[in-house]
Amino acid sequence: MEVLYLIFFVVLGLILGSFYNVVGYRLPNNMSIAFPSSHCPKCNHKLGPLELIPVLSYIFQLGKCKSCKSKISIQYPIIELLTGILFGFSYLKFGISVNLFISLVLVSLVVIIFVSDIKYMIIPDQIIIVSIILIFISKCFLGISEAFVSLLYGLISFGVMFLIKLIGDFIFKRESLGGGDIKLMFVIGMSIGPIMSVCNIFLGSLIAFPIAIVSMITKKEHLIPYGPFLGVALLILFFFQITPQVLYDFLLNLY
Numbered sequence: 047m048e049v050l051y052l053i054f055f056v057v058l059g060l061i062l063g064s065f066y067n068v069v070g071y072r073l074p075n076n077m078s079i080a081f082p083s084s085h086c087p088k089c090n091h092k093l094g095p096l097e098l099i100p101v102l103s104y105i106f107q108l109g110k111c112k113s114c115k116s117k118i119s120i121q122y123p124i125i126e127l128l129t130g131i132l133f134g135f136s137y138l139k140f141g142i143s144v145n146l147f148i149s150l151v152l153v154s155l156v157v158i159i160f161v162s163d164i165k166y167m168i169i170p171d172q173i174i175i176v177s178i179i180l181i182f183i184s185k186c187f188l189g190i191s192e193a194f195v196s197l198l199y200g201l202i203s204f205g206v207m208f209l210i211k212l213i214g215d216f217i218f219k220r221e222s223l224g225g226g227d228i229k230l231m232f233v234i235g236m237s238i239g240p241i242m243s244v245c246n247i248f249l250g251s252l253i254a255f256p257i258a259i260v261s262m263i264t265k266k267e268h269l270i271p272y273g274p275f276l277g278v279a280l281l282i283l284f285f286f287q288i289t290p291q292v293l294y295d296f297l298l299n300l301y
């Protein structure tokens with residue numbers, strides 16, 4: 047039975063991952079996510095049902111459009127596979143529970159941010175709002191007070207990030223943090239609380255640092271999107287349910 051559930055969540059992830067490719071591309075470009083239906087960006091060939099199977103279509107078509115033979119970006123199957131794996135992992139980690147639902151919301155959010163922030167340096171407001179609503183509803187299953195506390199946590203974390211932005215703007219004399227990153231902190235605070243969301247900022251920066259250095263040297267690029275790193279840090283902290291207590295015990299053990 048457990049294996050059936052696992053297969054269900056992996057397949058669900060593969061299918062939704064395919065949808066998130068579309069969402070992450072269309073929302074930053076102010077396009078409708080429903081119309082027109084999926085087509086080849088080069089020749090406008092409308093994709094049939096056999097060309098819409100996550101990962102498999104890409105493999106069987108050898109990564110090429112069936113009509114014009116132009117190359118399809120490897121990003122599509124990678125995002126599908128990533129979503130499928132992370133959905134399956136979420137089920138293994140949390141079983142059927144409120145945390146599983148929150149985990150699926152967070153994975154979806156982070157995957158869409160990967161598509162849109164890396165390509166367009168934008169985290170669409172719509173996905174932040176939908177995430178806030180879905181997490182609030184899931185928290186309601188734990189109790190109404192729990193749900194409202196999570197909103198408060200979101201607000202505090204948002205405020206902390208906004209303060210960091212103000213200080214950063216003052217020091218660097220330019221926009222230091224994007225609006226999307228600050229709004230993202232609301233979702234982070236809701237799901238892991240204000241103390242861990244500060245840890246999230248540190249962990250995100252820690253992961254981003256080496257990549258920022260490499261991109262500065264190789265591409266002379268000083269601006270890298272911060273959202274994906276915040277997202278990866280969030281998934282690590284949430285998956286492994288790292289609480290202030292866990293962190294405290296860990297630091298104590300180092301001595």
Ligand SMILES: [Zn+2]
Nearest residue numbers: 086089111114
């Ligand atoms: Zn084509």
